[in-house]
Amino acid sequence: MSTKKYNVGIIGYGWAATAHIDAINASSQAQVTAIYSSRPLDSATLSAKHGGKIKAYDTVEALLADPDIHVVDITSYPSQHCAQAVAAAKAKKHIILEKPMANSMPEVIQIFEAAEKNGVKGCVCFECRFSSQMEATKAVIDQGLIGEIHYGEVDYYHGIGPWYGQYRWNIGKKDGGSALLTAGCHALDALLMCMPGEVDSVTSFSTKSKSEYFTPYEYDTSAVTILKFKNGAVGKCAAIVDCLQPYYFHTHLVGSHGSVLDNKFHSAKLKTNKAQWSGLSMKMLDSGDVSDHPYQAQFQAFFDALDKGQDMPLTSFRDALRTFKVIFAADQSAANGGQPVKVA
Numbered sequence: 001m002s003t004k005k006y007n008v009g010i011i012g013y014g015w016a017a018t019a020h021i022d023a024i025n026a027s028s029q030a031q032v033t034a035i036y037s038s039r040p041l042d043s044a045t046l047s048a049k050h051g052g053k054i055k056a057y058d059t060v061e062a063l064l065a066d067p068d069i070h071v072v073d074i075t076s077y078p079s080q081h082c083a084q085a086v087a088a089a090k091a092k093k094h095i096i097l098e099k100p101m102a103n104s105m106p107e108v109i110q111i112f113e114a115a116e117k118n119g120v121k122g123c124v125c126f127e128c129r130f131s132s133q134m135e136a137t138k139a140v141i142d143q144g145l146i147g148e149i150h151y152g153e154v155d156y157y158h159g160i161g162p163w164y165g166q167y168r169w170n171i172g173k174k175d176g177g178s179a180l181l182t183a184g185c186h187a188l189d190a191l192l193m194c195m196p197g198e199v200d201s202v203t204s205f206s207t208k209s210k211s212e213y214f215t216p217y218e219y220d221t222s223a224v225t226i227l228k229f230k231n232g233a234v235g236k237c238a239a240i241v242d243c244l245q246p247y248y249f250h251t252h253l254v255g256s257h258g259s260v261l262d263n264k265f266h267s268a269k270l271k272t273n274k275a276q277w278s279g280l281s282m283k284m285l286d287s288g289d290v291s292d293h294p295y296q297a298q299f300q301a302f303f304d305a306l307d308k309g310q311d312m313p314l315t316s317f318r319d320a321l322r323t324f325k326v327i328f329a330a331d332q333s334a335a336n337g338g339q340p341v342k343v344a
């Protein structure tokens, strides 16, 4: 048995899980000790591959009944997230939950309420908030270098075609959901981190590439959403999963003292030359590969918060609930041809 404080059980042993296991095992307090998968798995093989002692389970119920497991990490198909997360909360396990939390707002609320009722903490994998790009961007904002933001855009450009492992389930509405739910949610979530005011309403339009790579998709794979904030600010988020170009996580934030554009900025406060951008040294988000994602920093923050009995910073269930309210309102607007939708 692990000598670390938190034993973690993985639910769903796919691509994301492999990156999660390394990140959890690299944390100071946690170790993966159990894995459930719909495929038969061998405990000895898993232990040899990932280190430590890992027990394979062939039902979620048996894994959740194990009193030695303190945290579960749900990396299954999106349509399975709600039932598994609610069952985990009822079993009093803290929860790491891959995005999307679920593919409908009632399910997201169910997960949030089950965690609150059972006194367990949640971490949603909006790990981009812990990336070098977003941490540096947020620090520039928090230092007041660009003043008060009145316009911001964060966009996600990443073609999820047949060359991508998720494609087989991502093309379906049931698990893929929408351009925002399947991947654009990272950009919308990052925009909401940079612009913390309450969103009043959203207007969204969606479309689809003519490329045959994307023909099998059951939903529109490009969407653009305009956000109207209650404080008068305006935001924009493009979620483009049918492009043929390098991965691009675009950030442009405009404030009363300056702007941030990706890894560049201008700040009147610093009296830099407005005719030229100043450089911001950072690692830009430039890949959809889970092995490049900052899960380790995110999970470390989650376990540190568990130690203190607190909600984790930045990506708690409550933080993610705010993002998903905007996403589902945007998808409703797009389905209605761009009618503005109030964010409840």
Ligand SMILES: NC(=O)c1ccc[n+]([C@@H]2O[C@H](COP(=O)([O-])OP(=O)(O)OC[C@H]3O[C@@H](n4cnc5c(N)ncnc54)[C@H](O)[C@@H]3O)[C@@H](O)[C@H]2O)c1
Residues within 6 Å of the ligand: 011, 012, 013, 014, 015, 016, 017, 037, 038, 039, 075, 076, 077, 078, 098, 099, 100, 125, 126, 127, 165, 166, 182, 290, 293
């Ligand atoms: N945060 C991110 O940036 C990020 C990146 C990748 C995936 N994800 C999310 O992680 C979750 C899982 O995605 P993934 O890419 O790991 O998907 P995946 O297809 O690799 O695995 C998903 C599930 O499918 C099961 N599975 C995989 N192959 C199987 C097979 N041949 N037979 C039976 N079951 C099989 C796995 O056990 C797992 O439960 C999704 O919610 C996805 O949106 C998030």
